[in-house]
C-alpha cells in the first residue's frame with residue numbers, strides 16, 4: 001500500500017511532538033527553518049547558564065528519525081503542495097500548519113549554543129541591565145538575572161499597565177511584589193527610545209521622560225505570529241482579525257478536510273501554552289491515524305476541548321507565580337513545579353529522548 005504523505009510546517013513545540021508521534025504511520029515531511037527544536041521556555045535560563053541549552057536545543061534528527069526533514073520556510077501552499085523558500089515543492093495528502101511564532105535565530109544548533117554564550121557574556125560584563133517588555137519573557141529573564149546575579153541592577157520597562165497581561169491581575173500584582181523584593185525596578189506604561197542610548201552616558205530615555213542608566217539591554221517583546229506567510233495563500237480567508245487560523249473541533253482548518261492547524265497559530269479560545277499545543281498535536285496525530293486507516297474510522301475523529309486559563313511563570317531557580325483555575329500563588333510551590341528543571345527532562349522524554357544527556 002502506498003503510504004499517505006503528511007507534511008508538517010513548523011518544528012516548534014506542537015510540530016515536533018506531532019512529527020515524533022506520526023513518523024511511523026505515514027510518509028512524513030517536517031519543514032522548519034532551523035535544524036533543531038528548542039524548548040522555548042528554557043531560553044532565559046540558557047542566557048544565565050549557557051550549558052543549560054545543551055539539553056534544550058535538540059537537533060530535529062534526534063527525535064524525528066524516519067521522515068524527511070526540510071530546512072527552509074514554507075512560503076506558499078496549493079491544494080496538494082507546499083512551496084518552500086529554497087525552491088522546493090512538496091506534495092501532501094494531509095497538511096498540518098504549526099508555525100506558532102517566528103524568530104530570527106540561527107540555523108544550526110552550534111550557532112544557537114554560541115549565541116547563548118554571547119548573551120551570557122553580555123550579562124556578566126554588565127553592572128546594570130535594562131529589559132524592555134514585561135510579558136513572560138521579560139519577567140522570566142529579569143528574575144533569572146536577579147537570582148543568579150543579585151549585585152546587578154535590573155530594570156524592566158513595560159508599555160502596559162501591568163506585568164504578565166496574558167494572565168490575571170492577581171498574578172501581575174504578586175509578580176511585581178516579588179520582583180521589587182529582589183530589587184528589580186519596574187516602570188509601567190512607558191516605552192524605551194533605543195536611539196537615545198549613547199556610549200558616553202549609558203542612559204536610555206523613556207516615553208515618560210525618565211532616564212535609565214544601564215550597561216546593556218534585552219528586547220523581550222512578543223515574537224510575531226507565524227502566519228504572515230499565509231496572507232497570500234489559499235488560506236488567506238481562514239485567518240481571523242489577529243492573524244490566527246480558524247479551526248473546527250477536530251483542529252482542521254474550517255471547511256477543509258485534509259488541512260489541520262495546531263499550537264499558538266490557532267484561534268482556539270485558550271491561553272497560548274506549549275502544554276496545550278502538545279495536546280493539539282496528540283489529538284491531530286490520533287485523527288490523522290484514523291483518516292489514514294480509513295474503513296469508516298474517519299467518522300470517529302477526536303474532538304478538542306479548550307483548556308482552562310492556567311500558566312506558571314518561573315521566577316529564578318526556586319520560585320514561580322502560578323495561575324490555577326481557582327487560585328493564584330507565588331513562591332516555592334509553583335517554583336517546585338516549573339523552575340528547577342523548567343520541564344526540560346519531561347519535554348525530552350515526550351520526544352523519546354533521555355531526560356539527561358550522558359557525559360561521554
Ligand SMILES: Cc1cc2nc3c(=O)[nH]c(=O)nc-3n(C[C@H](O)[C@H](O)[C@H](O)COP(=O)(O)OP(=O)(O)OC[C@H]3O[C@@H](n4cnc5c(N)ncnc54)[C@H](O)[C@@H]3O)c2cc1C
Nearest residue numbers: 010011012013014041074099100101226263264273274275
Ligand atoms: C517566556 C515564556 C515562557 C513560557 N513558559 C511556558 C510554560 O511554562 N509552559 C507552557 O506550556 N508554555 C509556555 N510558554 C508558551 C509556549 O512556548 C508556546 O505556547 C509554544 O511554544 C507554542 O508552540 P507552537 O508549536 O505552536 O509554536 P512555536 O513553539 O513558536 O513553534 C513554531 C515553529 O514554526 C517555525 N516556523 C515559523 N514560520 C514558519 C514557516 N513559514 N515555515 C516553516 N516553519 C516555520 C518556527 O521556526 C518554530 O520552529 C512560554 C512562552 C514564553 C515566551
